Amino acid sequence: MTERRPDVNHVSEFIPRDMTAHPPSLTPVYKTSVFRSQRFPLLSLQNSLTEVTGPVFGQHELGPLDNDLFRNFAKDGDPIGERIIVHGRVLDGNARPVPGVLVEFWQANASGRYRHVNDRYEAPIDPNFGGCGRCLTDAEGRYHFRTVKPGPYPYRNRGNDWRPAHIHLSVFGTGFAQRLISQMYFEGDPLIPHDSILATIPDPAARERLVARLDLGATIPLHTLAYRWDIVLRGSRSTLFENRLEGN
Known part of the structure; x- marks a missing residue:
């Protein structure tokens, strides 16, 4: 997902996003888009000073287990499921690291169920797994967290639609009004080609940029796999953010 880092003395050109890679707001294969698609002209709302300037996040805001979903909710034992590490970097459109970014992540448990009052899937709740966490990127834009690999689950779209295993992530700037939201999938998942939500993205390359790759070099031998x-926040290789289809 990265682009070649430019020379430090080179002034990088801003590369606009290719809007043909983004799904149209009305995509009937994903039933929910019929109700959520735009039907009226957009209104421009000016952000207030408080929305664009605060709060400012710092290391003191995070606890020592915030990026360890394997332990941050455990009470009577370990969560059930395949242990994994997810890691990567937050980069700008010219492959430069973006430090100090708050990264949040939330997911279903290994059975495909969220710890949420509205989740009625028949899979069991794991009493030792909360399914959410956060971390800050370091000086090189790196982030990482430990968790269990989420399971797939059915959802009411067509007669027999299933979501692939996925993790939701969001990144913040210096305040809550500067938030981008996306989903990450796993390499080799056979449900990816059948997912109605991913099918709304017309550009195959943009879909591929949402898939995490197995990284055997970052695994813990005999213990934990890594992805x-x-x-990527901007540029021609930008990650697709579901709440900023118009660009970011």
């Missing part, structure tokens, strides 16, 4: 997923 790498870089988040």
Whole structure:
């Protein structure tokens, strides 16, 4: 997902996003888009000073287990499921690291169920797994967290639609109004070609940029597999952000 880093003395050109890679707001294969698609002209709303300037996040805001979903909710034992590490970098459109970015992540458990009152899937709740966490990128834009690999689950779209295993992630700037949201999938998942939500993205390359790759070099031998997923904020290789289809 990265682009070649430019020479430090070179002034990089801003590369606009290719809007043909983004799904149209009305995509009937994903039933929910019929109700959520735009039907009226957009209104321009000016952000207030408080929305664009705060709060400012710092290391003191995070706890020592915030990026360890394997332990941050455990009470009577370990969570059930395949242990994995997810890591990567947050980069700008010219492959430069973006430090100090708050990265949040949330997911279903290994059975495909969220710890949420509205999740009625028949899979069991794991009493030792909360399914959410956060971390800050370091000086090189790196982030990482430990978790269990989420399971797939059915959802009411067509007669027999299933979501592939995925993790939701969001990145913040210096305040809550500067938030980008996306989803990360796993290399080799056979449900990816059948996912109605991914099918709304017309550009195959943009879909591929949402898939984390197995990274055997970052695994813990005989213990934990690892996947790498870089988040690119702008440029021709930008990650697709579901709440900023118009660009970011």
